[in-house]
């Protein structure tokens with residue numbers, strides 16, 4: 001989507017973290033932005049800040065809702081479209097990640113993570129599609145992850161949901177490209193956000209060892225990389241050198257990456273006995 005000026009863009013999970021910075025970057029490009037999140041107070045506080053970055057005659061509004069609840073999210077999307085004159089793009093960013101050992105993790109976490117990350121993306125996109133397809137040029141974005149490119153130790157409840165959104169994006173792109181729908185997948189690496197800060201407190205030590213060599217990006221950096229790739233119409237937008245390397249290496253030799261990760265895990269375990 002080359003020109004974002006005047007476009008109506010929905011950002012799920014836009015009240016803090018990566019989603020909020022994407023919303024801010026889109027506002028700076030002249031878009032109207034409609035963010036969705038569950039906590040109304042945090043959403044309102046975020047909108048107050050975001051409005052300062054809106055261009056003249058452009059708007060930022062927040063709508064409370066859970067992307068994993070179809071009756072709720074379909075109504076919210078309908079409301080956004082009817083109140084604001086349609087929808088040009090949707091950024092499926094809302095997501096949760098709760099790392100733990102597979103052996104220990106409760107099935108409820110798997111269900112909740114899948115409902116938010118995968119079904120939340122399906123529901124939001126399904127609800128918005130009739131509005132998106134009214135335009136000759138529209139777009140849908142799925143926020144995957146480095147952990148969606150490769151199953152990662154400690155992320156058994158998360159990696160598959162992010163691989164699923166990538167696969168969903170490929171299927172939708174094949175089906176709807178001819179109708180003018182741009183499909184983009186964003187894969188951020190470890191990024192400083194409230195979600196990431198919470199994750200650091202609970203994740204297994206092996207996860208720390210695996211991510212040690214990779215850097216930590218800011219949400220603003222990811223938003224900038226995203227907007228640049230999105231405007232060029234790219235399918236894959238990958239943030240950070242390590243994630244790009246993982247994408248390439250795993251494509252060539254997934255067993256080599258397994259071997260390399262296995263060595264890091266083994267070393268970490270040796271050091272902690």
Ligand SMILES: NC(=O)c1ccc[n+]([C@@H]2O[C@H](COP(=O)([O-])OP(=O)(O)OC[C@H]3O[C@@H](n4cnc5c(N)ncnc54)[C@H](OP(=O)(O)O)[C@@H]3O)[C@@H](O)[C@H]2O)c1
Nearest residue numbers: 013015016017018037038039066067095145190191193195
């Ligand atoms: N940070 C990283 O290191 C990293 C790396 C790779 C990929 N990602 C992906 O990037 C996205 C954003 O991550 P983040 O780190 O910015 O997360 P975050 O700091 O935890 O922010 C998550 C946002 O999503 C909203 N949200 C969560 N569950 C929701 C639901 N069911 N319905 C609607 N909104 C919901 C939150 O607001 P409420 O809680 O009020 O609903 C908040 O606005 C996620 O999809 C994540 O998987 C993050």
